[in-house]
Amino acid sequence: MKIKINFSSILSQLLLLFFVILWITPTFGLFISSFRDKDQLAISGWWTSLVTTEVNEIHRTKGKKDQVEDEGFYIIKGNLFKKDEGKKVLSYGVTSKNINAYKVGEVAILKDKSEITVFENGNYQLKSKSEFKKKKGRRIFITATSPPSFTLDNYKEVLFKEGLGQAFLNTIAVALPATLIPLIICSFFSYSLTWMNFFGRDLLLATIIASLVVPLQMSLIPILTIYNDLGALFNVEAKSFPGVWMAHTGFGLASTTFLLWNFMKSLPNEMLEAAKVDGASHYDTFVRIVIPLSIPAFASIFILQFLWVWNDLLVGLVFLDKHPSEIILTAKLKELLGSRGENWEILTTGAFISMTVPLFIFFSLQRFFIRGLVAGSVKG
Amino acid sequence: MNIFRIKKFILAITLLVFPTSIFAGSGHYHYDGPDISGAKIKIFGPWLAPEDASFRDVLSIFEKETGASVEYGGSDEFEQIINIDCKAGNPADIAVFPQPGLAANIAATGCLAPQGNDLKQMVLDDYAAGQSWVDLTTYADANGKDQFYGIFFRVNVKSLVWYSPDNFEDNGYEVPQTMEELISLTEKMASDGNTPWCIGLESGGATGWPATDWMEEIMLRTHPPSVYDQWVSNEMPFNDQKVIDAMNFFGTFALNDKYVAGGSKAVATTGFRDSPKGLFTSPPQCMMHRQASFIPAFFPEGVEAGVDYDFFYFPAYSSKDLGRPVLGAGTVITATNNNPATAELMKFLMHPEAHERFMGKGGFLTPHKGVDKSKYASDTFRGLHDILVGATTFRFDGSDLMPGAVGAGSFWTGMVDYTNGKSAKDVADAIQSSWDAIK
Numbered sequence: 001m002k003i004k005i006n007f008s009s010i011l012s013q014l015l016l017l018f019f020v021i022l023w024i025t026p027t028f029g030l031f032i033s034s035f036r037d038k039d040q041l042a043i044s045g046w047w048t049s050l051v052t053t054e055v056n057e058i059h060r061t062k063g064k065k066d067q068v069e070d071e072g073f074y075i076i077k078g079n080l081f082k083k084d085e086g087k088k089v090l091s092y093g094v095t096s097k098n099i100n101a102y103k104v105g106e107v108a109i110l111k112d113k114s115e116i117t118v119f120e121n122g123n124y125q126l127k128s129k130s131e132f133k134k135k136k137g138r139r140i141f142i143t144a145t146s147p148p149s150f151t152l153d154n155y156k157e158v159l160f161k162e163g164l165g166q167a168f169l170n171t172i173a174v175a176l177p178a179t180l181i182p183l184i185i186c187s188f189f190s191y192s193l194t195w196m197n198f199f200g201r202d203l204l205l206a207t208i209i210a211s212l213v214v215p216l217q218m219s220l221i222p223i224l225t226i227y228n229d230l231g232a233l234f235n236v237e238a239k240s241f242p243g244v245w246m247a248h249t250g251f252g253l254a255s256t257t258f259l260l261w262n263f264m265k266s267l268p269n270e271m272l273e274a275a276k277v278d279g280a281s282h283y284d285t286f287v288r289i290v291i292p293l294s295i296p297a298f299a300s301i302f303i304l305q306f307l308w309v310w311n312d313l314l315v316g317l318v319f320l321d322k323h324p325s326e327i328i329l330t331a332k333l334k335e336l337l338g339s340r341g342e343n344w345e346i347l348t349t350g351a352f353i354s355m356t357v358p359l360f361i362f363f364s365l366q367r368f369f370i371r372g373l374v375a376g377s378v379k380g
Numbered sequence: 381m382n383i384f385r386i387k388k389f390i391l392a393i394t395l396l397v398f399p400t401s402i403f404a405g406s407g408h409y410h411y412d413g414p415d416i417s418g419a420k421i422k423i424f425g426p427w428l429a430p431e432d433a434s435f436r437d438v439l440s441i442f443e444k445e446t447g448a449s450v451e452y453g454g455s456d457e458f459e460q461i462i463n464i465d466c467k468a469g470n471p472a473d474i475a476v477f478p479q480p481g482l483a484a485n486i487a488a489t490g491c492l493a494p495q496g497n498d499l500k501q502m503v504l505d506d507y508a509a510g511q512s513w514v515d516l517t518t519y520a521d522a523n524g525k526d527q528f529y530g531i532f533f534r535v536n537v538k539s540l541v542w543y544s545p546d547n548f549e550d551n552g553y554e555v556p557q558t559m560e561e562l563i564s565l566t567e568k569m570a571s572d573g574n575t576p577w578c579i580g581l582e583s584g585g586a587t588g589w590p591a592t593d594w595m596e597e598i599m600l601r602t603h604p605p606s607v608y609d610q611w612v613s614n615e616m617p618f619n620d621q622k623v624i625d626a627m628n629f630f631g632t633f634a635l636n637d638k639y640v641a642g643g644s645k646a647v648a649t650t651g652f653r654d655s656p657k658g659l660f661t662s663p664p665q666c667m668m669h670r671q672a673s674f675i676p677a678f679f680p681e682g683v684e685a686g687v688d689y690d691f692f693y694f695p696a697y698s699s700k701d702l703g704r705p706v707l708g709a710g711t712v713i714t715a716t717n718n719n720p721a722t723a724e725l726m727k728f729l730m731h732p733e734a735h736e737r738f739m740g741k742g743g744f745l746t747p748h749k750g751v752d753k754s755k756y757a758s759d760t761f762r763g764l765h766d767i768l769v770g771a772t773t774f775r776f777d778g779s780d781l782m783p784g785a786v787g788a789g790s791f792w793t794g795m796v797d798y799t800n801g802k803s804a805k806d807v808a809d810a811i812q813s814s815w816d817a818i819k
Contacts, residue, residue: 038681039680039681042654042657042680043654043657043661056661056662056663057662058660058661058662060687060688095550096546096547096550096551096662096663096664097550097551097663099662099663136687139546141662141663142662220464221464221467221468224464224465224468224470225467225468225469227468227470228468228469228470231470238470239470317455317457317461318461318464321422321451321453322424322453322454322455323451323452323453327453331455334428334455334456335428335429335432335454335455335456336428336429337428337429337456338428338429338430338677343429344653
């Protein structure tokens with residue numbers, strides 16, 4: 001009996017572990033990638049950066065400008081690596097046809113009779129009896145071991161790029177009202193749908209739930225047309241922050257109302273009846289009983305709606321102008337990608353930077369979130 | 381004493397006036413617009429970093445001279461947003477279209493404002509092959525009447541092959557001058573054990589477009605430009621033998637495992653952004669890469685133009701008398717209203733100073749004849765300018781001129797199918813039937 005219980009619990013633990021790993025691995029890979037050099041990112045997987053690997057690289061020596069004359073020889077000296085990353089040269093070559101023709105420290109004799117030597121730390125020396133004439137240096141192909149190396153360049157690129165701070169503030173300016181307004185409206189609405197009797201209540205509820213199936217993409221143009229007319233009427237910009245708040249409120253209202261109604265329905269009937277007997281008005285019942293009891297549900301709806309608005313790109317693009325004072329974070333990150341997506345490495349970093357606020361919100365409201373989920377499902 | 385003062389005054393006046401009169405005569409005069417302070421102009425386009433900063437810099441000349449304020453905003457969802465804005469009736473004053481085909485679609489909805497004859501005359505006078513640029517921005521309006529809608533600003537040359545001079549030197553290869561030489565060079569590279577080409581077609585939702593450029597280049601090099609025009613307008617069906625032959629000619633490069641890096645299976649799955657990196661790996665994965673003038677933006681960091689890489693003109697057959705055809709693309713600037721401020725900005729964008737400012741920032745090529753070539757940021761662009769101006773035939777990217785469902789749809793997917801092993805005939809038939817479906 002005891003063994004059986006352990007077996008099933010081990011199985012569920014293993015299953016849990018499996019799903020955790022399944023979810024964490026790509027995130028972890030993305031995290032590692034965000035610290036990697038953009039050219040490395042393009043040619044090798046993130047797991048290769050964790051251990052010392054062998055790499056093939058092309059470097060170029062200095063040109064004729066840097067030669068010095070010494071006892072009848074012309075010499076060019078230097079180091080192949082731009083910065084010290086702990087790379088060690090194993091072998092090298094001087095043409096693309098044979099990239100590891102010489103061992104490190106070995107002297108290679110070139111077609112023009114000049115000699116070249118490459119050392120383990122990347123130092124090289126070109127030596128010739130006649131003067132070097134070429135302006136550009138000679139290519140050297142090396143095979144080297146490369147220890148794990150990471151860089152903060154991507155983060156610097158994203159964080160200190162002009163306009164990102166403003167975009168961050170813009171997103172907050174969009175996300176907070178666009179979360180709070182629907183929350184306030186739907187709390188009144190759900191209360192009345194749950195605890196007040198009026199004509200057509202069920203039909204209204206059914207309509208709201210039915211409106212969940214309308215894709216928001218369908219309503220973009222009609223709403224923008226209304227905004228244009230309103231904007232012309234009151235002589236204000238059609239694309240503005242209040243506009244995007246209203247849009248998000250409208251798009252979010254159906255689902256938030258449904259979730260909150262679902263929760264409020266599960267509150268004990270007796271408690272509200274007792275309040276009524278004691279002479280409490282609907283307003284008193286709502287403020288003193290229903291709201292305090294619904295805090296967990298509010299928190300979880302807050303998180304859901306906030307995450308939705310925070311990560312939104314489409315609504316922000318359509319209902320806001322694209323100039324710096326209105327552009328939102330997601331749109332700004334897309335802009336940083338470049339016209340043809342040439343800077344895609346900043347996506348890795350951008351993902352983590354834009355993730356910070358939702359993570360903060362989630363962890364600070366997490367205890368409500370879990371309670372909210374459980375509370376809605378168990379009828380008192 | 382008095383006379384001396386007057387003399388000094390006169391001297392000062394001459395010094396002030398004289399230099400400006402010299403510059404006014406030389407043609408590189410400074411843009412001098414009317415005072416339209418208080419006007420607000422909004423521009424919406426596809427340019428993002430780093431082009432957006434360059435373009436804003438160009439606009440700052442206009443702002444300084446006229447006192448108007450200009451706001452540029454860019455998005456890579458340009459196509460969707462301009463459609464939404466136009467339907468909702470609130471587009472930006474000026475729209476920068478990445479392709480003329482899209483501009484034609486929007487013009488047909490009546491959202492764009494036709495431009496006057498003076499702007500048209502400026503294009504005819506100032507651009508090399510001015511008439512072809514005017515034709516490319518003349519579209520049917522909502523009533524089906526042909527109108528002139530805008531100007532090309534920032535063009536791309538496509539007919540280029542990128543290579544590493546060092547890799548060519550190591551192997552003793554010469555830059556080919558004719559298509560015959562290019563074909564024999566490809567064979568020679570393969571027999572030497574090198575891989576001649578890097579071809580990558582993957583580009584997210586636009587996967588396949590680099591292959592459409594190949595098709596267009598081949599069509600221009602195997603048939604007269606009139607055939608090309610018939611093909612693009614579908615007067616000649618897509619499944620004509622000429623097109624099928626062109627596709628099979630592309631196949632001799634792309635479907636030969638020895639001719640293309642990673643083998644023919646990798647062609648459709650390799651990103652067009654990553655594909656040229658094969659020129660710079662150790663050992664090199666390929667020797668040549670055919671792509672438009674923008675591609676150096678995707679080369680690895682630190683490689684230098686003229687040292688680590690160079691380009692040559694994708695050559696034409698010496699046996700066919702078709703001249704030096706050049707394929708290109710470009711962005712079209714159009715206006716959505718005829719406000720005086722908007723019209724002035726359109727004129728400003730035809731001014732050499734606007735072009736020269738962008739040229740100096742890099743990544744900008746112009747057919748404007750009045751610009752000072754030394755203002756280009758690099759020799760690469762001076763070389764490209766020569767190719768553009770030296771073209772005997774200039775044709776616009778055909779897939780951009782075809783209807784969206786074909787040029788940005790079935791043509792792309794068809795080319796992917798072709799590299800995955802479907803026969804050229806089947807692919808051409810499928811593309812033609814998708815074209816018939818929208819007629």
